[in-house]
Structures are given as C-alpha cells and as structure tokens.
Amino acid sequence: MYLNRIIVKFGGQSGQGINSVGTILTKSLNRAGYYTFSNREYPSLIKGGFANYQIDISNSSINSSSKKTNILCCMSKNSLNQYITDVLPNGVVIYDAQTLELEPQEQEYVKENNIKILNIDSKEVAKQNNAPAIMANAVLAGLVWKILKQKIEILTDEVEEMFKDKNIDMEAEKACLLAGYNTPLYVENLSQSIDTEKLKRTSEKKITMTGNDGVSLGALAGGMRAFFGYPMTPATSIFKFLGESANESKIVVKQAENEITAIQMAIGAMYMGTRAMTATSGGGFDLMSETISCSGISETPLVIVLAQRIGAGTGVPTWTGSGDITAAVKTAHGDFPRCVIQISDAKSAFTLTQKAFNIADKYQLPVIILTEKQIAEGLFSIDSLPPIEKIERGLQQGENRYQITESGISPRWIPSQDEKPYLHTSDEHNEDGHSTENAQEVYEMSKKRDKKMNLLKDEIAEPEYFGSPKAKTVLVGSGNTKNPILDIITNNLSSEDIAYLHYEYIYPTKTEKLTKLAQEGKRIILVENNQTGQLGKLITEESGYQFNEKLLKYDGRPFFIEDILNYLEGKSI
Amino acid sequence: MSIDINMYSTNKQPTWCPGCGNFAIHVSLKKALMELNISPSQAFISFDIGCNGNGADTVNTYAFKGLHGRAIALATGAHIANRKYTVVADIGDGACFHEGIDHLINAIKSNYDMTILIHDNQNFALTTGQATVTTKQGKKMYALPEGKPERDIDINQLILSLQPTFFAKAYSGDPQQLTEIIKKGIEHKGCSVIQISQTCPTYNKECTPQWFNEHIIKLETLSQYNNSSLEDAQKLAKEMAQTGKIYTGIIHQHSNTPTFYDRLESRKDIQSELVDEVQEYDITQLLKYCN
Incomplete structure (x- = not known):
C-alpha cells in the first residue's frame, strides 16, 4: 500500500461545495474508526478559482498529506488537468461531466498506469432525485463511499448528525447520497486497487478537529474568558469556533474594529485579571x-495566536508556510522578555495554548503561539484530547508591583477593592510603578x-527527539514539519533509519540536545517551511551551531511525505 | 471607610507647566470619584501618552499608562473584564482625534459603560506644540511657519453623528462644573464622552483664561434646551461652529440605547465578572463545535 494510506482528492472551484463534501467524508471515515488527515486548499476568492480537498486515510494516526492520490474526483476541467498525473497506478478518476476530454499526454498517463475513469453527471443525478444542483456533491460523496467499500449507514448517520440543526432538506440530501452510492455506473473493479481491507479499523470513533479548534478548546479549558478578534486567514476560524460556542462557554x-484594538482590549482585560486572547496572521x-x-515593559500577561501563511505583505493569503518565526521572536521595539511557542497539530494546540496562559501569567510577559495554515485549517483525527493542564498564575501580594526580586518576577495581584492599587506603565519605571529617567533605576x-x-x-521543555537513538540522520524542525516526518518514522516509510528533533518552544531557544547530537557526528538536516531557515537562525544565534544541510520549502504548499522521502533519497523534492 | 481626596494622590508631584489645565482636570476627576464614594481601589484609569498621561504618576488608583492613542481601547478590555470597576479613559486631543480616532468612534457606537475624558488643549504639547485637528486652520504651529493648512474637523458634529448616549463639554477653568459633569458621566450607564477645553499657556498662548471666558457659555443659562434631543444638540453644534462659542454642560444624553455588555447573549443573566471565572473548564460538551 502506498505510504500506508489511501488517498482521496476532490478538485474543483470555490463555491462547488468541495469543502463540505470533504468534511462529510472525513467525519464519516472517523465515525467508521479510521484515522485521517484532511487538507483543504482554496483560493482567496469566494466563487471560482481553484480549490481542492484531500483526505489521507490510515489505520494508524497520521497528520500529513501525500502528493499522490488513489481516487481523484474532479468537479472542474481545470482540476482534472492539474491533478490527473498525481493519480497512483490502478487509481480511479471520477469526472463530474457526461464527457471527458483528456489531453494526449494525459491519455498516455491514464493508459500506462491503468487508471480507471468514471464519468458521472452528478448535477443531473441530483435533479433526478428532486434535489438542488448544490447537492451534486452528495452524489459524489456516496459514490466515493462505495468505492471505499464502506457501509452506507455510517455515511447517512454522519450527515444526519452534521446537518441536524441546519436548514437543509435532509430527504433530498440522503437521496443524493444513496443515488451516488447505488449508481449503476459503479463496477466492482473500481475498488480493486483501493485496499480498504488492509486498513481495517482497529478502534473506536475518532474526534475530528482542526488545529484552530484545538487552540480554541485549549484556550477555553485554560480559563480564557474573553476573545478579541479581527478576521484574517488562517486565524479566522478560531473566532468562528469561539463565537459559535459562546452561548455555551459563556x-x-x-470583533474589534482592528487588530490594534483587539490586542489592546486583550491587554486591558489581562491587566484586570481575567484571561483573554487575540488571534491574527502576519499583517495583523x-x-x-x-x-x-x-506588554513586555509593563509586565502585563498577554497571549497572541499568530497563524502563519506564506509571504511578506499580503503574500499568498490562503496558503501555508512558517515564515513568521523571526517576526514572532524579534518583532517590536526595545529589549524585553517574551515566549514563543509553536504548535504542530490539534493535540499540541490544545495543550500548548493552556501552557501559554500559564507562562504569560507566571512570568508576566507576552506569549506568542505560532500556528500555520496547514495546521490551522487541516482536519486531524484523534482518539481523545490530552488531559487539561492545571492553571498556574503565580499571583502574590506585595508592597510594590515592580519589586526587584532575585528571580526577576515581581508580585502581581488581581485588582480588587480590598487591595492596594497599582499602575502598569509603558514608561520605564521604578519599583512602585512610577516613571523614571534615573540611570540606575532604568538599568x-x-x-x-x-x-x-x-x-x-x-522551565520549558527541551526539543523532543523522535525515532531510534541509533539513527544516523536527524531532521530538525518545528510546527507542521513534524507531521510528515513523524508519519515517515512511525510507519517505517524511509529506507534509511531517521530521527527527528522537534521544537515546540521556539524562544527562549534551547540548544543543548541539538549540539550534543551534532557532536556525536549525526547528519543534521534543518527542515523548514520558509525561505531562510528561521528556526535554524535562532539556534545558530543561541549556540553558534551552523546547519550545513537545509531542506527549505516556500511555495505555499506544506511538506508532503514524498518531499521528505525524495530528499532523503537524494532526489529533488 | 471614609474617603478623602488625598487618598487619590501619590507622593509624586505633577510635571506640568504652571497654568496648565491638566491640574484642574485631574483634581476634578479625583473629586468626582471621592464624591461618588468610589475608592482608589474601585477605579481603573487608562492613561494615554502625552501631557495628560504624565499625570498618571500622581494619581493613586488602579491604572495603566499604555500607548499613544490607545487609552480607550485598553479601557474597553478592562471594563469588559470587570464591570464592577469605574473605568475612565484619560486622553488628549492629539491621541484621541488622530492616532486613536477609530477607538473613539467605535466606543461611542458600541456604548461601553465607561467614561472618556478628552483633554483638549488644541495641540500636541508634550512634543512641543504640533497642530491637531482642533488647532484652528491657519494658526502657526511647530514646523508650520505658514500656519496649519488643513480645515478643522467639527468634533461636536462628528461625535453627535454617532448618536452618543452621553456627550458633554467642559472647561478646565471651571473645575466645579467639570467635577459635576464627570460625576454625571461616571453615573451614566453607557459611553460618556467629555471634551474638556483646557488652557495650555506654553503652546496655545492665544486661548488664555480671558479668551475662554469670552467664548464659553454655560448650557444652563439657555432657557430652552432639551439635551435629550439629538436635533437640538446638532443645532447647538452648528451654532458653535458658526460663532466660535463653546457651550459647556451636557450637550446630549439619552438612556434608551443598551450598553455593549447588556446586548451580549452569552452573558445574559450571569452575575459574575470575567475576572472571577478563570479556572479549568471541562470542554467535552464543546467538541460539537469543531469544524
């Protein structure tokens, strides 16, 4: 089996319901007990353009996408041309039209690789079932479900649950699912290469969630009581989760008038002693x-989510990358302490968001949580969330709010009518918080x-080492880089024994573990989804260690499993 | 506990120029808090950057002296976190009408329950006298030897166009009236905007106390003025723009617009404040909101 997974890809235009069909299938597969990782690619416009949704399916936990696919389901000619040569040998192409015109080289590829092609006019099928044209995607969902050899009840049950509170004609929706599932166009040999038998599910229903869902849940678990947002992809769905659940989370x-207001509201709320957060992308x-x-100079706790997308300026707004590590660590004037944390999947999002609040409170400083589009909007499937972290705030009474102490941490107490009032200030100040220009006090x-x-x-953890201690090659990275590499290590997909050193805490930067590995003579490869190796630069700045080998990708796409494998085999990625 | 005015002061001396209107504004603020029986530990003041903000060191309440132009936005966050606090944003005309004009507009529209004191000395004084939108067109200012080229913005009309629930004008030379207005502003449930004309003997030499005395008319002297009528307020604003007069008093107040917080469905019938609610939460029931 290819990379220990089966891959289904939907392609088409924005507005055709690709996201919804992808989510329906992902959740149904998770309901059936399979692990999946789903990634959505879409343009920065509302209708048209170019969108796709890929579901990687496995019997063990996976968190990354492959480049190739077993089943390609195309709702536009454009996407067919784009992806047909990514279909694996013996794969299936579903084309949503009565006729199919392939270019000569595409015909060649189809023939050489024994790719089976099925034409279905899903809109017509929807019409025949008295359903609106937009439900054509349900016909395709039913058909793919059949090719995957799954029980129809799981799909219909899931759809019923997903849409139960929505204003949707369930009868028509179900009729479309069934029409796709039972289409006479289906023939047994379509499923021949789709080896779902080998993917026999091993356990219970999985929870489906995005990285942004994980951040939102982590914030709520950790006692965040106010969220101040302003829309910017790919941070926006944190806003959606928290807004839609607010009547329950209370x-x-x-929605602030701009990002400056959002973060100012957050710092004001944090001063008063609640937990508040904001989330944005690079520009915001x-x-x-x-x-x-x-926040740094006034020692006011602050938590900011920086959801990265690729590029400077407006960049490529709906595509992924991790090029804001330097910005997170270095942005803003003056010398002041801060903490930068980078999440890599839904589970780490949940845990690290809670830790971010504890660090912000205890150390009285700004904490920046880095995520990236691939994690923020990627759908992870998990058995359960990690246990909730204990809240630590480090509150204590004192005479002076900015008392000079051995540890550097001054007493901080929540404003209360029974306590002594204090001034927080962005001016340099003395121990009682009053502004100062005295050289000794400033120093x-x-x-x-x-x-x-x-x-x-x-306090913060060393980077985590994954893989065999004997591995001669150690890849180093952070954020989403972890996902394809760990999928390779866990599923033994590489011919070479490799290990991976993963950074969750980016700043302050711990380097002992890495320099030790380098001293042992390991081959160290820096892997980053940006142009200049920004994590590597931090490590070099801290330790003096220079990376000789770097695998950098900065085209708006995540690292696919094949990118890493090809690199290790000496091929171009 | 009995409250006296000294409790609101630290041992720091103000750094303002002799004759500065800021002295009277901060004394009036302290007096208003005292007379309303709001102790130093029950008030939060968000100071901006500028001459007014330099008074932060002298005021003893919970306070934050943050960034230029942002006093209102920060105050909003503090108010949302704990509504038991009397929240005041203390800001100059430069910060309020230039760097932070969006915050003023949105605070009025959202109707947060807090009080905004605008110290209007008609210039950026701390940076030694640059023009602001309240500086008269043509007036020679720092780096403007030919005079300020732009037209003035009619702040009265701007604020009134946002249908404020409380808009007052006051003068630093009349601390008694100012104190009363601040008290009314704090007591008002909603966003209270108080624009205070103040003397600036160093960078606004034209507007002497005598000049103000010639231009200021107390609203209470008008026999027929209904401040609950937005239309009347707008007429008054027009008159001020045409004649250069400054009316002091509550220009407009109404109470039929709910505050931001009162409109929040998620906080309906909840008695506690956000600051009381920081604890670990079981999120099992919220999993259904996942993508």
Whole structure:
C-alpha cells in the first residue's frame, strides 16, 4: 500500500461545495474508526478559482498529506488537468461531466498506469432525485463511499448528525447520497486497487478537529474568558469556533474594529485579571507589535495566536508556510522578555495554548503561539484530547508591583477593592510603578525583567527527539514539519533509519540536545517551511551551531511525505 | 471607610507647566470619584501618552499608562473584564482625534459603560506644540511657519453623528462644573464622552483664561434646551461652529440605547465578572463545535 494510506482528492472551484463534501467524508471515515488527515486548499476568492480537498486515510494516526492520490474526483476541467498525473497506478478518476476530454499526454498517463475513469453527471443525478444542483456533491460523496467499500449507514448517520440543526432538506440530501452510492455506473473493479481491507479499523470513533479548534478548546479549558478578534486567514476560524460556542462557554467574544484594538482590549482585560486572547496572521500581527512591546515593559500577561501563511505583505493569503518565526521572536521595539511557542497539530494546540496562559501569567510577559495554515485549517483525527493542564498564575501580594526580586518576577495581584492599587506603565519605571529617567533605576528594572528569561528557559521543555537513538540522520524542525516526518518514522516509510528533533518552544531557544547530537557526528538536516531557515537562525544565534544541510520549502504548499522521502533519497523534492 | 481626596494622590508631584489645565482636570476627576464614594481601589484609569498621561504618576488608583492613542481601547478590555470597576479613559486631543480616532468612534457606537475624558488643549504639547485637528486652520504651529493648512474637523458634529448616549463639554477653568459633569458621566450607564477645553499657556498662548471666558457659555443659562434631543444638540453644534462659542454642560444624553455588555447573549443573566471565572473548564460538551 502506498505510504500506508489511501488517498482521496476532490478538485474543483470555490463555491462547488468541495469543502463540505470533504468534511462529510472525513467525519464519516472517523465515525467508521479510521484515522485521517484532511487538507483543504482554496483560493482567496469566494466563487471560482481553484480549490481542492484531500483526505489521507490510515489505520494508524497520521497528520500529513501525500502528493499522490488513489481516487481523484474532479468537479472542474481545470482540476482534472492539474491533478490527473498525481493519480497512483490502478487509481480511479471520477469526472463530474457526461464527457471527458483528456489531453494526449494525459491519455498516455491514464493508459500506462491503468487508471480507471468514471464519468458521472452528478448535477443531473441530483435533479433526478428532486434535489438542488448544490447537492451534486452528495452524489459524489456516496459514490466515493462505495468505492471505499464502506457501509452506507455510517455515511447517512454522519450527515444526519452534521446537518441536524441546519436548514437543509435532509430527504433530498440522503437521496443524493444513496443515488451516488447505488449508481449503476459503479463496477466492482473500481475498488480493486483501493485496499480498504488492509486498513481495517482497529478502534473506536475518532474526534475530528482542526488545529484552530484545538487552540480554541485549549484556550477555553485554560480559563480564557474573553476573545478579541479581527478576521484574517488562517486565524479566522478560531473566532468562528469561539463565537459559535459562546452561548455555551459563556465567554465574551468581540470583533474589534482592528487588530490594534483587539490586542489592546486583550491587554486591558489581562491587566484586570481575567484571561483573554487575540488571534491574527502576519499583517495583523505587525499592527499588534507595539502592544507586545508594551506588554513586555509593563509586565502585563498577554497571549497572541499568530497563524502563519506564506509571504511578506499580503503574500499568498490562503496558503501555508512558517515564515513568521523571526517576526514572532524579534518583532517590536526595545529589549524585553517574551515566549514563543509553536504548535504542530490539534493535540499540541490544545495543550500548548493552556501552557501559554500559564507562562504569560507566571512570568508576566507576552506569549506568542505560532500556528500555520496547514495546521490551522487541516482536519486531524484523534482518539481523545490530552488531559487539561492545571492553571498556574503565580499571583502574590506585595508592597510594590515592580519589586526587584532575585528571580526577576515581581508580585502581581488581581485588582480588587480590598487591595492596594497599582499602575502598569509603558514608561520605564521604578519599583512602585512610577516613571523614571534615573540611570540606575532604568538599568535595574530592565535587568530585573531580563532575569525572568533564565527562569523561563529552565522551565520549558527541551526539543523532543523522535525515532531510534541509533539513527544516523536527524531532521530538525518545528510546527507542521513534524507531521510528515513523524508519519515517515512511525510507519517505517524511509529506507534509511531517521530521527527527528522537534521544537515546540521556539524562544527562549534551547540548544543543548541539538549540539550534543551534532557532536556525536549525526547528519543534521534543518527542515523548514520558509525561505531562510528561521528556526535554524535562532539556534545558530543561541549556540553558534551552523546547519550545513537545509531542506527549505516556500511555495505555499506544506511538506508532503514524498518531499521528505525524495530528499532523503537524494532526489529533488 | 471614609474617603478623602488625598487618598487619590501619590507622593509624586505633577510635571506640568504652571497654568496648565491638566491640574484642574485631574483634581476634578479625583473629586468626582471621592464624591461618588468610589475608592482608589474601585477605579481603573487608562492613561494615554502625552501631557495628560504624565499625570498618571500622581494619581493613586488602579491604572495603566499604555500607548499613544490607545487609552480607550485598553479601557474597553478592562471594563469588559470587570464591570464592577469605574473605568475612565484619560486622553488628549492629539491621541484621541488622530492616532486613536477609530477607538473613539467605535466606543461611542458600541456604548461601553465607561467614561472618556478628552483633554483638549488644541495641540500636541508634550512634543512641543504640533497642530491637531482642533488647532484652528491657519494658526502657526511647530514646523508650520505658514500656519496649519488643513480645515478643522467639527468634533461636536462628528461625535453627535454617532448618536452618543452621553456627550458633554467642559472647561478646565471651571473645575466645579467639570467635577459635576464627570460625576454625571461616571453615573451614566453607557459611553460618556467629555471634551474638556483646557488652557495650555506654553503652546496655545492665544486661548488664555480671558479668551475662554469670552467664548464659553454655560448650557444652563439657555432657557430652552432639551439635551435629550439629538436635533437640538446638532443645532447647538452648528451654532458653535458658526460663532466660535463653546457651550459647556451636557450637550446630549439619552438612556434608551443598551450598553455593549447588556446586548451580549452569552452573558445574559450571569452575575459574575470575567475576572472571577478563570479556572479549568471541562470542554467535552464543546467538541460539537469543531469544524
């Protein structure tokens, strides 16, 4: 079996319901007990353009996409041309039209690779079932479900549950699913190469969630009571989750007039002693940077999610990358302490968001949580979420809010009518919070704040090592880089024994483990979804260690499993 | 506990120029808090950057001196986190009408329950006298030897166009009236905007106390003025723009617009404040909101 998975890809235009058919199938597969990873690619426009949805299916936990596919289901000519040569030998192409015109080289590819082609006019089928044209995607879902040799009840049950509170004609929807499933166009040999038998599910129903769902749930579990947002892809769905669930979570969700307001509201709410958060992408983050600096000097806890997409400026708004690591670590003026954490999947999103709040509270500084489009909007399937972290706030009474202490951490208490009031200020200040220009006081207060970084560095975890200790090759990365590499290691997909060193805590930067591996003579490869190896630069800055080998990808696409394997085999990616 | 005015002051001395209107504004704010029986530990003041913000060191309440132009936005977050606090945003005309004009507009529209004090000295004073939108067109200012080229913005009309629930004008030279207005502003449930004309003897030499005395008319002297009528307020604003007069008092107030918080469905019937609710939450029931 190809990479220990079966891959289904839908292609078409924005507005054709590709996202919805992909989500229906993903959730149905998770309901059936399969593990999946689903990735959605779409243009920055509402109708038309070019969109696809890929579902990788496995019997063990997977978190990455492959480049190739077993079943390609195309709802536009454009997507057929784009993806047909990615279909694996003996694969299936479903083309949503009565006739199919292939280019000569495509015909050649189809013939050489024994690819089976099925034409179905799903809109016509929907019409015959008294359903609107938009339900054509349900016909395709039913057909793919059949090719995957799954029980129809699982699909219809899932759809019923998904749409139960929505204004949708369930009878028509179900009729379309069944019409696709039972279409006379289906022949047994379509499923021949689709080896679902080998993928026999081993356990219970899986939970389906995006990385942004994980962040939202983590924030709520960790006692976040206010969220201040402003739309920007790929952070926006955090806003959606928290807004749609607010009547149950009872938190305040506020769409601010801009990103500066959002982060200012967050810092004001944090000063008062609740837990608040904001989330944005690169451009919005730049606007927030002055407040991050203010949080640093005023020692006001702050938590910001920076959901990365590729490129400077507006970049490529709906595509992935991890090119904002440097921005997260270095943005904003002045010297001040901060913490930067990078999540890699739904589970780590859940746990690290809670830890971010604990760090912000205890160390009284800004914490930036990095995610990226591939994680933020990718659908992960998990058995369960990790246990909830204990809340730690480090609150204590004191005489002076900015008391100089050995650890660098000053007493902080929640404003209360029974307690002594205090001033937080973005001016440099003395121990009682009043502004100062005195050289000794300026020096001492700045030094006090810097001390917190030593303590924080002691607390945070070393990067985690995955794979055999004997492996001669060690890949190093952070964020989504982990997912294809770990899928390779766990499923023994590489001919060579490899290991992976994963950074969750980006800043302060721990380097002992890495330099030790380098000293042992391992082949170290830096793997990053950006142009300049930004994590690598931080490690070099901290340790002096220079990476000789770097695998960098910055075309808006994530690392596919094949990219890593090809690189290890010395081929171009 | 009995409250006296000294409790609102730290041991720091103000750094303002002699004759600065800020002295009276901050004294009036402290007096208003005292007379309303709001202790230093029950108030939160969000100071902006500028001469007014330099008073932060002298005021003893919970406070945050944040970033230029952002006092209102920060105050909003504080208010949402704990509505038991009396929240005041203390900001100058430069910060409020330039860097942070969006915050003023949205605070009024959202009707957050807080009070905004605008110290209007008609210039950026701390950076030594640059023009603001309230500086008269043609007036020679820092780096403008030929005078400010732009037209003025009619702040009264701007604010009134947003249908504020409380808009007052006051003068630093009349601290008694100012104190009363601040008290009314704090007591008002909703966003109270108080624009305070103030003296700036260093960078606004034209507007002397005498000048203000010649231009200011107290609203209470008008026999027929209904401040609950937005139309009347707009007529008054027009008159101010045409004549250069400044009316002081509550220009407009109405109470039939709910506050932002009161409109939140998610907080309906909840008595606690967000600051009281930080704890671990079981999120099992929320899994259904996943994508």
